[in-house]
Amino acid sequence: MAGTKKSTLALVAERAGVSIASVSRVLNGLSASADVTERVQQAASDLGYVPDATARSLKVGRTEQIALAVADAANPVYMSMMNEVSRVVADGGYRLVLSSTGADPANELDLLSGLDRGFVDGLILSPLRVTDELVEHLRRSRIPIVVLGSLPEGVPLDNVRADSVIGMRLALKHLAKQGRRRIAFLNGPVDTVPGATRLRGYLAAVEEYGTAQQADLQVEADDFTFAAGLPAAEALLDQSSPDAIVCANDLLAVAALKAIARRGLRVPQDIAVVGMDDTEIAQLVHPTLTSVDLGAAKRARTAAKLLLRRLGDPDAEVRQVVIEPKLRVRESSAKDAAREPSRTEASR
Amino acid sequence: MAGTKKSTLALVAERAGVSIASVSRVLNGLSASADVTERVQQAASDLGYVPDATARSLKVGRTEQIALAVADAANPVYMSMMNEVSRVVADGGYRLVLSSTGADPANELDLLSGLDRGFVDGLILSPLRVTDELVEHLRRSRIPIVVLGSLPEGVPLDNVRADSVIGMRLALKHLAKQGRRRIAFLNGPVDTVPGATRLRGYLAAVEEYGTAQQADLQVEADDFTFAAGLPAAEALLDQSSPDAIVCANDLLAVAALKAIARRGLRVPQDIAVVGMDDTEIAQLVHPTLTSVDLGAAKRARTAAKLLLRRLGDPDAEVRQVVIEPKLRVRESSAKDAAREPSRTEASR
DNA sequence: CTGTTAGCGCGTTCAA
DNA sequence: TTGAACGCGCTAACAG
Numbered sequence: 001m002a003g004t005k006k007s008t009l010a011l012v013a014e015r016a017g018v019s020i021a022s023v024s025r026v027l028n029g030l031s032a033s034a035d036v037t038e039r040v041q042q043a044a045s046d047l048g049y050v051p052d053a054t055a056r057s058l059k060v061g062r063t064e065q066i067a068l069a070v071a072d073a074a075n076p077v078y079m080s081m082m083n084e085v086s087r088v089v090a091d092g093g094y095r096l097v098l099s100s101t102g103a104d105p106a107n108e109l110d111l112l113s114g115l116d117r118g119f120v121d122g123l124i125l126s127p128l129r130v131t132d133e134l135v136e137h138l139r140r141s142r143i144p145i146v147v148l149g150s151l152p153e154g155v156p157l158d159n160v161r162a163d164s165v166i167g168m169r170l171a172l173k174h175l176a177k178q179g180r181r182r183i184a185f186l187n188g189p190v191d192t193v194p195g196a197t198r199l200r201g202y203l204a205a206v207e208e209y210g211t212a213q214q215a216d217l218q219v220e221a222d223d224f225t226f227a228a229g230l231p232a233a234e235a236l237l238d239q240s241s242p243d244a245i246v247c248a249n250d251l252l253a254v255a256a257l258k259a260i261a262r263r264g265l266r267v268p269q270d271i272a273v274v275g276m277d278d279t280e281i282a283q284l285v286h287p288t289l290t291s292v293d294l295g296a297a298k299r300a301r302t303a304a305k306l307l308l309r310r311l312g313d314p315d316a317e318v319r320q321v322v323i324e325p326k327l328r329v330r331e332s333s334a335k336d337a338a339r340e341p342s343r344t345e346a347s348r
Numbered sequence: 349m350a351g352t353k354k355s356t357l358a359l360v361a362e363r364a365g366v367s368i369a370s371v372s373r374v375l376n377g378l379s380a381s382a383d384v385t386e387r388v389q390q391a392a393s394d395l396g397y398v399p400d401a402t403a404r405s406l407k408v409g410r411t412e413q414i415a416l417a418v419a420d421a422a423n424p425v426y427m428s429m430m431n432e433v434s435r436v437v438a439d440g441g442y443r444l445v446l447s448s449t450g451a452d453p454a455n456e457l458d459l460l461s462g463l464d465r466g467f468v469d470g471l472i473l474s475p476l477r478v479t480d481e482l483v484e485h486l487r488r489s490r491i492p493i494v495v496l497g498s499l500p501e502g503v504p505l506d507n508v509r510a511d512s513v514i515g516m517r518l519a520l521k522h523l524a525k526q527g528r529r530r531i532a533f534l535n536g537p538v539d540t541v542p543g544a545t546r547l548r549g550y551l552a553a554v555e556e557y558g559t560a561q562q563a564d565l566q567v568e569a570d571d572f573t574f575a576a577g578l579p580a581a582e583a584l585l586d587q588s589s590p591d592a593i594v595c596a597n598d599l600l601a602v603a604a605l606k607a608i609a610r611r612g613l614r615v616p617q618d619i620a621v622v623g624m625d626d627t628e629i630a631q632l633v634h635p636t637l638t639s640v641d642l643g644a645a646k647r648a649r650t651a652a653k654l655l656l657r658r659l660g661d662p663d664a665e666v667r668q669v670v671i672e673p674k675l676r677v678r679e680s681s682a683k684d685a686a687r688e689p690s691r692t693e694a695s696r
Numbered sequence: 697c698t699g700t701t702a703g704c705g706c707g708t709t710c711a712a
Numbered sequence: 713t714t715g716a717a718c719g720c721g722c723t724a725a726c727a728g
Contacts (some may be wrong), residue, residue, distance in 0.1 A: 055722045
């Protein structure tokens with residue numbers, strides 16, 4: 001049960017018959033005579049010496065830790081992001097500490113305050129809502145922060161985001177080209193960053209492609225989850241009869257698929273469905289889900305790299321990266337099956 | 349851009365006109381005169397003082413950090429586990445550092461060695477494969493470790509696991525009661541802990557319920573993923589004609605659903621499908637997936653609590669917790685729809 | 697090339 | 713109750 005005793009630099013020095021400084025040098029690969037090097041390495045391995053991370057941190061002023069804070073850790077899109085960040089950060093020699101702020105913005109503020117305790121060298125933050133207060137805290141931060149997600153104009157912070165307005169346009173264009181005219185929007189909470197920007201994108205695209213502009217074609221789920229999407233999708237189908245539904249999220253899209261199926265309607269013949277984020281789920285469901293790939297993995301990777309860059313060079317110019325979305329067409333909006341006059345099943 | 353200057357205990361002391369020790373006392377809630385207390389608190393808040401985590405750690409010998417290491421971070425079941433651990437650990441006043449060991453056992457060993465650097469007070473480890481060497485390292489560890497997953501008999505380590513043998517029995521019993529006789533098993537790599545124990549469970553249950561014992565009813569995917577499950581499921585259907593498929597995983601089960609659909613067979617009428625882990629995916633797919641709930645969330649929560657307990661009391665007796673599985677019956681094995689003789693049956 | 701020394705920021709003895 | 717001093721384990725500057 002009891003493991004090896006913790007050995008210190010001084011113990012190694014004593015055993016090797018040299019000074020503590022020499023040990024430090026040898027272990028850090030600095031100049032030392034062959035003789036001393038040999039003896040130190042021998043002593044160190046005899047004692048199973050490993051340098052203490054905390055003491056080292058206190059001395060050098062770096063913890064070699066990076067924090068990742070996401071608002072909604074339950075969303076599957078965050079899993080791929082977390083994995084990517086984890087990889088990049090580990091390759092850069094940093095450990096990743098996870099700080100799940102919930103949906104409550106207060107937690108994010110708490111986190112930012114706590115950051116001044118210096119347990120981490122940098123932060124990647126993906127806030128669900130961006131308040132002025134939050135922005136103020138971000139600017140005041142003592143450590144570098146990269147924001148993952150949209151940020152107000154003119155905030156000089158490293159930041160990487162998806163262009164969900166273009167993403168929405170891709171979806172609407174794809175659907176409009178099939179002759180879909182009543183394209184509904186199943187959104188999540190509109191007072192969140194993704195909810196707000198995706199709504200903007202939808203409205204702009206509706207305008208651009210001249211599809212129906214009806215209030216009853218828009219509905220807002222209480223959350224970006226399947227469970228919240230279900231009643232919202234039902235409500236949407238109750239109050240209108242769309243020929244396509246664009247969803248702010250793959251989970252919401254799957255909820256739409258289910259609500260549609262419950263009414264005995266067919267996807268994509270009667271209603272096409274398009275999701276967003278292109279999570280693995282899109283390929284698992286039946287019919288497979290067309291989805292707008294917002295480049296979650298790439299965004300995460302880029303954010304991590306930006307942070308590493310700034311940690312290496314604090315005076316580097318601020319960079320704001322926008323990732324281009326791509327449309328992944330699958331069965332739920334397949335063209336050849338679409339727009340068939342009535343209940344024809346022949347061409348299938 | 350430049351944030352507040354980092355303020356130290358000495359600065360606060362100077363501003364309050366007291367000694368550094370008094371500041372430390374006031375801030376740690378120890379005895380102090382009302383006057384000094386007042387002045388220190390004032391000075392501290394003026395300077396926005398926050399104690400340095402690293403220095404404190406070096407002094408008190410605790411980092412207030414816990415590491416979580418999972419082998420396959422891409423598996424959705426780990427997401428809920430991570431979230432639970434995150435919650436419990438945060439409530440206990442600890443930060444969570446994530447250490448994604450890949451599928452390679454060498455990484456786990458590296459991690460364990462690195463742990464001696466003392467950047468973390470405890471570890472929750474969920475190994476995919478358990479070698480003698482790993483067990484040896486675990487026992488030698490200087491910090492408390494809780495193992496999440498099966499462990500060889502007699503290893504005196506805190507540990508929490510699912511009883512997947514009983515889980516398998518639940519699945520087989522459910523299917524056998526419907527009259528299913530050719531119950532296949534779509535497994536992941538059998539040289540992993542989950543792969544091995546689930547195979548044992550399957551074999552035992554096949555024996556117990558007297559269903560067909562044919563080698564061609566067992567197939568092993570290269571990985572516990574949808575992508576790996578697809579060809580494995582195809583191979584299974586090529587080489588045999590099961591009337592039910594139990595899968596080691598929800599992802600594999602979804603792959604089975606897809607392979608079955610491709611052949612124009614119906615679920616559950618022609619083939620029933622049962623998954624494992626009861627991830628959110630089970631409720632998203634069509635038909636909804638019957639799944640064995642192995643209590644992932646509860647296991648994670650329990651593991652975290654065990655670790656907190658041991659951190660508080662290093663001499664507590666070793667505890668090994670086994671979580672009881674529950675069967676969640678859904679459409680993919682619905683009873684009333686089963687066993688309807690269909691014309692496809694003959695041509696199989 | 698090597699040893700001695702001074703902190704990094706904090707908690708905690710020991711005297712006063 | 714308060715203050716001065718020490719040391720946690722390590723790195724870096726300075727002497728020798």
